[in-house]
Amino acid sequence: MSEKITFKELVEQISKQSEQSRNSANSFIHELVQIIESGLSANGSVSISGFGKFELRWMNERSGRNPQTGEEITIPGQNKVVFKPYKALRENVNRPYAKMKAQILGDAQPSTSIPEQDEPSPDPLEEDIFGENLSEHDSNEENPFIFERSKPEPKKPEEPLFSEPEVPKAKELRPEPQPVNVLSPADEAELAKEVEKNGQMKWAYAASTIVVALALLIVFYLMQNTGEPADMAFESTPDEQIESVQQPQLAMMERVNLPDETGDISGSDSYHINQGETLWSIAEKELGDPFLWPWIYQLNKDSLENPNRILNDTDLTIPSLSNPENLSSDQKEQIALGYLSVYEWSQTHQPDEAKFFLWAVGEFSPDILDQAAQQVDSGDLAFAKIR
Amino acid sequence: MNYKDLIDQLAEKTGLPKAKAKERLEITVSVLSERLSEGVGVSVPGLGTFTTEVKDVRKTYNPHHKKYMMTPPKRLVQFSPSAGLKGKLKFKGESNE
Numbered sequence: 001m002s003e004k005i006t007f008k009e010l011v012e013q014i015s016k017q018s019e020q021s022r023n024s025a026n027s028f029i030h031e032l033v034q035i036i037e038s039g040l041s042a043n044g045s046v047s048i049s050g051f052g053k054f055e056l057r058w059m060n061e062r063s064g065r066n067p068q069t070g071e072e073i074t075i076p077g078q079n080k081v082v083f084k085p086y087k088a089l090r091e092n093v094n095r096p097y098a099k100m101k102a103q104i105l106g107d108a109q110p111s112t113s114i115p116e117q118d119e120p121s122p123d124p125l126e127e128d129i130f131g132e133n134l135s136e137h138d139s140n141e142e143n144p145f146i147f148e149r150s151k152p153e154p155k156k157p158e159e160p161l162f163s164e165p166e167v168p169k170a171k172e173l174r175p176e177p178q179p180v181n182v183l184s185p186a187d188e189a190e191l192a193k194e195v196e197k198n199g200q201m202k203w204a205y206a207a208s209t210i211v212v213a214l215a216l217l218i219v220f221y222l223m224q225n226t227g228e229p230a231d232m233a234f235e236s237t238p239d240e241q242i243e244s245v246q247q248p249q250l251a252m253m254e255r256v257n258l259p260d261e262t263g264d265i266s267g268s269d270s271y272h273i274n275q276g277e278t279l280w281s282i283a284e285k286e287l288g289d290p291f292l293w294p295w296i297y298q299l300n301k302d303s304l305e306n307p308n309r310i311l312n313d314t315d316l317t318i319p320s321l322s323n324p325e326n327l328s329s330d331q332k333e334q335i336a337l338g339y340l341s342v343y344e345w346s347q348t349h350q351p352d353e354a355k356f357f358l359w360a361v362g363e364f365s366p367d368i369l370d371q372a373a374q375q376v377d378s379g380d381l382a383f384a385k386i387r
Numbered sequence: 388m389n390y391k392d393l394i395d396q397l398a399e400k401t402g403l404p405k406a407k408a409k410e411r412l413e414i415t416v417s418v419l420s421e422r423l424s425e426g427v428g429v430s431v432p433g434l435g436t437f438t439t440e441v442k443d444v445r446k447t448y449n450p451h452h453k454k455y456m457m458t459p460p461k462r463l464v465q466f467s468p469s470a471g472l473k474g475k476l477k478f479k480g481e482s483n484e
Contacts, residue, residue: 003427004427004436004438005422006430007431007432010418010422013418014418018410018411018414018415020411025411028401028415029431030433031397034433035396037433037472037475037476039392039393039396040472040476040479041476041479042388043388045388046388046393047388047389047390048393048412049390050413050416050420051416051420052466054466056479078477079476079477079478079479080473081435081473081476083435083437083466085464089420089423089464090464092423092424093420093424093462093463093464094424094461094462095424096462097460097461097462100459102457102458102459103456104452104455104456105455105456
């Protein structure tokens with residue numbers, strides 16, 4: 001940060017706090033500085049409790065170059081003044097981040113663990129800040145999908161007639177073994193900005209940053225995958241053609257699974273959609289986990305045309321679920337089927353994103369993914385298999 | 388020079404009682420530290436400039452657990468000595484390593 005206060009302001013603050021005149025505060029600091037200087041010159045170190053330690057460090061003679069002429073010169077040995085902040089200062093300075101812990105993202109090797117196991121932190125602040133940080137591209141509602149448990153975002157005001165869940169974008173679905181994709185340096189820069197602006201950022205600005213971040217990610221991903229043309233997210237036309245053939249089959253397959261489903265749900269409730277709600281928000285409110293929204297979609301597929309856009313004032317069937325942390329395998333299958341339905345829908349409407357939903361199918365239930373393997377696009381399947 | 392010596396000298400030079408000198412030093416330090424914790428740089432003439440730098444969230448790899456982690460952001464305090472201080476101490480006590 002480049003913001004600085006002047007010495008005058010500093011003296012003013014000190015004099016106010018210590019109830020002394022500005023003059024005496026000023027001279028006090030000057031004395032302090034002189035003592036530090038003489039202390040450094042006498043002992044080579046000055047320690048100020050609760051703040052830090054000033055030290056002299058001897059730098060040996062080394063060779064360097066004159067940056068202007070390129071001429072080689074010898075830089076003579078000299079003292080360097082270094083400042084080492086003490087713990088108290090480090091902690092004080094890091095207060096905004098103190099509640100944040102390192103989040104484990106996944107194994108380097110393929111793992112079978114399901115992200116649901118991540119403990120959502122009990123502390124709202126932690127989730128908050130970190131969520132924001134994590135989600136460089138989903139700091140809006142665009143990712144019902146990210147499994148890193150980023151913070152569900154504040155809902156933006158929506159048009160009165162419709163409620164829409166975020167366009168499912170699911171960049172985070174990217175398998176962890178390819179860290180480059182998930183967090184490219186460019187994104188990190190993006191992210192840094194967001195950390196700073198946290199909170200005050202205007203939606204419009206957020207949206208544009210996200211779009212940029214998403215575009216970067218896609219480009220990155222494509223560059224990495226040039227060897228697998230089937231995976232190209234932009235080749236939507238072939239996908240669509242295949243899709244039209246596949247859809248009936250897919251639909252049939254799901255119908256076969258459907259009887260199971262109704263039996264599995266321990267009970268289901270009716271839910272009245274209010275203004276401004278999305279499947280994502282409903283899933284968060286009713287099921288306790290926004291990532292389960294495709295489940296609701298699955299149960300209401302007949303009445304919902306577009307999972308991104310749900311009509312105000314309609315009733316939904318909602319599965320009742322007491323503990324989102326502990327899903328039974330049947331329930332996971334239901335959710336996987338939900339994601340499969342969303343995948344199916346996405347293939348026609350947003351082919352670029354479809355494969356991420358397929359990936360999630362495998363995340364909840366590898367069996368369902370295997371069953372569906374025949375009917376889905378091979379490129380998408382290859383992507384979905386990456387863990 | 389340790390903290391005690393510093394306070395002793397400070398009391399001597401300013402003519403304040405030691406307790407008072409200590410208190411003032413603590414206030415000075417707390418003001419500096421407060422500003423820094425807000426991400427505001429502070430420059431002290433004759434001494435140097437304190438600034439902070441935010442180390443961003445980054446992805447790290449723990450080779451022992453074979454896991455990737457998101458490391459939270461961190462703020463570092465940086466100090467760059469003023470030209471005067473640097474110049475005066477540059478060739479002091481060349482023997483000490």
